[in-house]
Amino acid sequence: MNIIIERFNKIKLNIFSCKPAHNVNIIAVSKTFPIEHINPLIEHGHQHFGENKVQEAVAKWSDINREKKNIKLHMIGKLQSNKAKDAVKLFNYIHSLDNQKLADTLAKYQVSLKKNLKYFIQVNIGNEMQKSGIPVNELDPFYNYCKNQINLNIIGLMIIPPNDNNPEKYFKSLNELNKSLALKDLSMGMSADYLKAVKHGSTFVRIGSSIFGLRS
Ligand SMILES: *Cc1c(COP(=O)(O)O)cnc(C)c1O
Numbered sequence: 001m002n003i004i005i006e007r008f009n010k011i012k013l014n015i016f017s018c019k020p021a022h023n024v025n026i027i028a029v030s031k032t033f034p035i036e037h038i039n040p041l042i043e044h045g046h047q048h049f050g051e052n053k054v055q056e057a058v059a060k061w062s063d064i065n066r067e068k069k070n071i072k073l074h075m076i077g078k079l080q081s082n083k084a085k086d087a088v089k090l091f092n093y094i095h096s097l098d099n100q101k102l103a104d105t106l107a108k109y110q111v112s113l114k115k116n117l118k119y120f121i122q123v124n125i126g127n128e129m130q131k132s133g134i135p136v137n138e139l140d141p142f143y144n145y146c147k148n149q150i151n152l153n154i155i156g157l158m159i160i161p162p163n164d165n166n167p168e169k170y171f172k173s174l175n176e177l178n179k180s181l182a183l184k185d186l187s188m189g190m191s192a193d194y195l196k197a198v199k200h201g202s203t204f205v206r207i208g209s210s211i212f213g214l215r216s
Contacts, residue, residue, distance in 0.1 A: 002040040007211050011194070015205070018198050027074050029190075029208030032215045035060055041211070042068070050095075050206050052077025054086050061090060076187075076206055078132055081105040088113050095120040095158045095187050095206075098132045100145065107150035118155045120187045120204075121146070123177065125170050126162035133159070136177070143181055156185030156203070167193045171200035 051057035124133030189197025191210035
């Protein structure tokens with residue numbers, strides 16, 4: 001069997017053993033890899049793929065997306081407003097909604113392109129200077145604005161936890177924040193910590209290197 005499928009199946013099994021009754025979606029993060037490398041997993045029937053750059057994603061996925069309607073593409077990287085139009089055209093989910101200008105721009109293109117994406121609000125849970133994301137104390141008003149003023153379909157919160165070897169405490173807090181907003185999905189967990197994220201209620205794990213191998 002193909003090594004990528006083998007690794008993917010192992011991850012699926014690990015998640016199932018961790019939380020049998022819980023539906024967790026695996027986003028196969030294919031950034032930097034050419035489509036030939038990703039193809040086995042597409043042929044295997046997997047639906048959710050993640051990219052972090054709009055231009056790379058457009059070049060890589062536009063044709064496949066037209067052919068295979070079941071594929072769901074996730075934008076997981078920092079999104080600039082000037083790329084919002086292309087992002088709305090290509091992606092089904094955006095995980096990096098992190099400021100009002102971006103939200104307004106996405107809302108505008110959703111209307112003109114007649115699309116309705118699903119969104120995660122990225123939260124800067126550790127209040128880190130260099131990280132993007134909405135600060136926790138601004139989350140409520142930002143969520144209400146996106147939902148009620150500009151009609152974005154916010155399905156949950158997303159984090160990239162601080163790099164301090166203790167992701168669990170951040171996963172736990174994000175799960176609590178998510179519940180306080182009555183949101184049902186949670187985007188957290190990567191190759192190194194996805195089982196911890198699942199333990200704390202993640203419904204979308206974003207896994208790259210453990211499926212596709214190391215990125216150069
Ligand atoms: C690259 C990336 C991932 C996947 O990282 P791995 O450690 O390779 O699993 C997940 N989330 C985001 C936001 C990323 O940029």
